[in-house]
Amino acid sequence: MHIPLPKKVLRILSKLEDCGYAAYAVGGCIRDYFLGLQIHEFDLCSSATPQEVHACFEGERLLDTGLKHGTVTLLSEGESFEITTFRSDGSYSDKRHPDQVYFSTSILEDLKRRDFTINAMAYSPVHGFVDPFDGAKACRDKLLIAVGDAMERFGEDALRILRGMRFASTLGFTIDGSTHSAMLKQTPNLRKISRERLASELNQTLLGQDAARVLKLYSQILFIILPQLAPMLHTPQKTRFHMYDLWEHTLKVIEFSPAELSIRWAALFHDSGKPASITFDPDGVTHFRGHPLISTKISDECLSSLKQSKMLQQDVHTLVLHHDDRFGADRLQRWLAKLGLDMLKRLLQLQYADIAAHAPHVAAKAHKMLELIPMAETLVEQGVCLGLSDLKVNGDILMRSGVPQGPVLGEMLSYLLDLVLSGKVKNDKEVLINIALKRLNAQ
Ligand code: ATP
Ligand code: MG
Secondary structure (H helix, E strand, O other), X not given: OOOOOOHHHHHHHHHHXXXXXXXXXXXXXXXXXXXOOOOOOOEEEEOOOHHHHHHHOOOOEEEEEEHHHOEEEEEEOOEEEEEEEOEEEXXXXXXXXXXXXXXXXXXXXXXXXXXXXXXXXXXXXXXXXXXXXXXXXXXXXXXXXXXOOHHHHHHHOOHHHHHHHHHHHHHOOEEOHHHHHHHHHOHHHHHXXXXXXXXXXXXXXXXXXXXXXXXXXXXXXXXXXXXXXXXXXXXXXOOOOOOOOHHHHHHHHHHHOOOOHHHHHHHHHOOOOHHHHOEEOOOOOEEOOOHHHHHHHXXXXXXXXXXXXHHHHHHXXXXXHOOOOOOOHHHHHHHHHHHOHHHHHHHHHHHHHHHHOOOHHHHOOOHHHHHHHHXXXXXXXOOOOOOHHHOOOOHHHHHHOOOOOOHHHHHHHHHHHHHHHOOOOOOOHHHHHHHHHHHHHHO
């Protein structure tokens, strides 16, 4: 079998071969080739030890990025390539990293330590295609299967559980039976994985085409990582607006929202404050008064515990806080001024997904939220007033017209801005000065 590799990769592989070592492209790049996906990096492996790689590429730029694990990075023609020595791993007492790494001269040994069969394929133009676990078939069957004994693999390194969720979500793969049950059984070790690594895998899982399906299958895993979300499971929503319980509704919102990180996280958190705010009428109808604010506390806490960026935390906070604030075309300019176009669009997309995940008679109205997006874009194109800097009067103009300096001036500008944003008053210098003077005289 021939797998086309870029010239840069072929040069590195043949240089290693010329130095007397076996060398392959391995892992994600071969998987993505079989899946017809864009390959975003080429990981290489070889029988050369890091020192031998250094000697082979003498005069070129090499970084010792992971010497302990046999990895050096070659900087070549503006790109970086990781070259890792074939290895087999010792025991994993911290449930994440091998205690010892044994360098090997066998590609088969090396493929055995990898996580999933689709990631355990290698290719060399000299030695051909190496696929001891039938990863190519798993690619065709869209199946995620652990290499070797699944219980052992997840027991060694619990990050693989999250990688499994990520691949299932992003590739739309089914998780093979024994792999699936081992992922669910080895969850206690998840606590040993760094929050940053968990966050990175969760981000990718949430962005995947099958995020909702995977989060439904592995709710228990998500709840171990973010226990604040666990009360959502089986929380009833007994109102005429909802047909799903809270967790089912949340998953539907994720499913209906676009693959944008802040929107997907906001979809996950938007109603997380409901269990803490639930009240029941005598006839059993549920209410969740004030839940958006409680949900923002949960999203702040969870995202900061995952060490997510401040920007993501803030964006998700804004979306969660306003997810239930409904407005139509008449108040669009005001919301545009408050959030800016980009955030307003995201809020409307979240609201669309949220409404679509209610009962059918509510869901029928969801499209109205999306219809506001082009209207908001038109307002921006028209250059409508969105803040004090767009107002046709400023402090100087008002003072020259007779408004005194001091707090009155600031308060007057806010008042005029508010009128313009409400659409009741034209953003026109003379009109605004007249209103200001009238108000001043009335005070
Ligand atoms: P991505 O598309 O995100 O790069 P990837 O599978 O290539 O996915 P990498 O982190 O680049 O992920 O790892 C490269 C290869 O190393 C994987 O394809 C897999 O063979 C192996 N690997 C990575 N992480 C693990 C792990 N935790 N346990 C076992 N093998 C792993
Ligand atoms: Mg990779």
